[in-house]
Amino acid sequence: MNLCDCTDMPRVGAVCICHSGSDAIAALTTIRRALEGTYTAEGIRVWMHARNRRLDDRSPMSLVMAGRAQEVIDEARYVGGGMVAT
Secondary structure (H helix, E strand, C coil): CCCCCCCCCCEECCEEHHHCCHHHHHHHHHHHHHHCCCCCHHHHHHHHHCCEHHHCCECHHHHHHCCCHHHHHHHHHHHCCCCCCC
């Protein structure tokens, strides 16, 4: 059972991004912009939902939904060529 009827919105478990708050939506926009020169739209979708070893083997989307968007933004900027790894 879905918590809302937003069937076309990205989800982590039962929570859709449209009900996660404006901070998450702003973060996703920043992440998309950081990656769009590197990946296609489909590639960004895959990247967001795949486990990432640089993010403690969690998916970027799960971290955004857990309130840890800045870690994902930093990684997206690194992957997109806008930041040097530390």
